[in-house]
Amino acid sequence: MYIVLWHEVKRGLLRRVRSPFEFITESLAVYIFLVVAVFAASGRVPMPSGMAASASASEGLQSRPASEAMFAFACVFCCLGAVQGASLLATEEPGSAILDRLAMSAFPLWMIALLRDIASIVSFVPSMTLILGAVSLTTGVRFPWPAAAALAPMFMMRLCMLGIGYALGAVALLVKRVGGLVNLVSMAVFALAFVPARQWGGAIEALGIVFPYRWWYGLAVDLTFGNREAAQLLTWAEAGPGMTLASIMTLAYFFAGFLAFGAAFRASLRRGSLSRA
């Protein structure tokens, strides 16, 4: 399995090297987005009119340190790969029979999606580090590297989003054209980053309930920024029940997505829709 993982990492890196224009434009888009977000959070630029219309969004950005906003968006970018990975696997290289070949491999399709997700993290970390470095240089706001203890909630954050990614992949296996749905979910994840974790309410609260992401994100923020509550969260008596529920929800999301993906794969074989025959 590690051989496939190695080849997936290599494939991901080669894709960037072979298509530098695509890589540069993608990175530039993330860079511009982060610079604007950091400036907005530090009140140095006026909010765009659409965003200003939403009081909670503008307040959200400006009611926390700029570095926290930067951290929030970095977390979202980290999770987008998990959301989009499985559906990209099911729809990559349109018109080709690559999915057919992947489906004939010794590894189940869900495992290939999982390995690709791990590979995407490997290639995400260095490129995101460079982008964050550039954003820090531009804005003068230092990126708060997550504390070692924050890695666990970040892992859970990505795991629950991977479940959603699998569910989207399941739809992609059956319907193929799911670009709009994937974009919708990605935008919903972005919406969560506009408001500090502790101030979620209204529509954002509803989104927070849909995505177990918010529990883990809140914990990662607390641990990284050293909030006093973080220490309390880490004592079992205070945080135990909440964390248990969050863990159950995260695993439920992951396995539900995973099972849906497997069921969709089998259904597509039965329907004959996986192959172009």
Place this chain on the structure above:
Amino acid sequence: MSLPAVELDLASRVFTAGAGRRRRPVVAVEELSMCIAPGEVVGLLGPNGAGKSTVIAMMSGLVTPSSGRVLIEGYDTVRSRRQIAGRVGAVFDRARTLYPRMTARENIEYFTALMGRGSLRSVAGRAAHWIESLGICGWADTPVNSLSMGTRQKVSLAAALAAGPSVVLMDEPTLGLDVVSSLDLQQLIRRMARDRGCALVIATHQMDVAERVCDRVCIMSDGRALAIDKVTSLLAVFGRRSYRIALRAPVNDAVTTAIARAGARASAPSDRGAVGSFAVDIDLDDDAGLPRALEAIRTAGSEVESVIRREPCLANAFLEITGAGEGRRADVHCALA
């Protein structure tokens, strides 16, 4: 007795076409039974929509049979997917099973690794071996999207073979290839069967390819197998004794009537535009009928300039079997002796 490489046991596949009230079942493959031995090359022939690609998809485990079963070396393609992986290699049409931005070598290594065979070093070794065997060393480190169709097809084949499959499935392998690349690939197919003992199944429209490469062919129409037999047997049964007779004067009714009376079937040449009205094609039941036909032509007042024997070809047999031959001889391209 060794297991067949591929076994189809009354395998059927019904798809659903349309939506809502217009949903209707479409039979793509109907109760197909066939055994393919190791080292055998079998061609699936048939018009568009005959079910060839569905048979390939069922053999590769990408489509579940609606009824019946498909076995690869004794393993059911539905129940034993993990055992099937690595035993079956596939080359789908126009080599679109490769990542276009990766090089030939990277593609071969990647797909070999996915078959779960061997270490990192052995995967690289297998890839290098097949790159050399298929003569694509010069293009090994070129991105696939810069390669010609023929080279891409070879890369696709190398990616399928590097995992050491015992069954290789090919859907229109020579489609879009130039003559040299097509002949190269055909030689390679024969070599795979002879030297490696691979069972190869080839779905194609190209009768000349099937005739040169296949040991047996399965002629399909509307999802049914109309004939499964050796190429030589089909040629013996359906290959007519055909001749093209060139006259010194245009062919007239008296000549065709005389030929018919002599017990032969006369028809206008398929390439009449090229040969003009001075030639006639005749089909005979046996070679003894030729002198009688020539005598009849002379009696009808025409003089024979030349007689050319037309070799029996698979295309004729195909048209006879599928029933598409009536009045369509003009579409058939037979090799002229």
